[in-house]
Amino acid sequence: MEYDKQHARFYVYIEVKSGKKKLDIYNKLKKPFANAAPSYATIRLWCRDFESGRKQSVCGNPRSGRPRTSVTDINTGAVKQLIAENCHHSVFSIAVILNIAKDAVLEILTAHLKLCKMCIV
Helix, strand or coil: CCCCHHHHHHHHHHHCCCCHHHHHHHHHHHHHHHCCCHHHHHHHHHHHHHHCCCCCCCCCCCCCCCCCCCCCCCHHHHHHHHHCCCCCCHHHHHHHHHCCCCCHHHHHHHHHCCCCCCCCC
């Protein structure tokens, strides 16, 4: 069984509502998941949230901040077209042409287009 954060939070929620101690909850999660299990500090934080009633959901909180805008379908298509026209483009040259970050170009190439061995200049 693989570790899943949402399942772990659900387990902690149930155990907190059952009146279990934080250390017992941590040890029960640590046993099957070893290093993948959340830290004791995380367990304490989740327990505090569930005990106080502030947190009733086991899903994570939405994150604030600027949404990712560079890795889009439009930019993925543009990168794919540039590579089709000239397969010798570097990550840097693609980033300059499309005016997006090098990290975004690298993510598009490796994660979305499943390409490798690009020259990073």
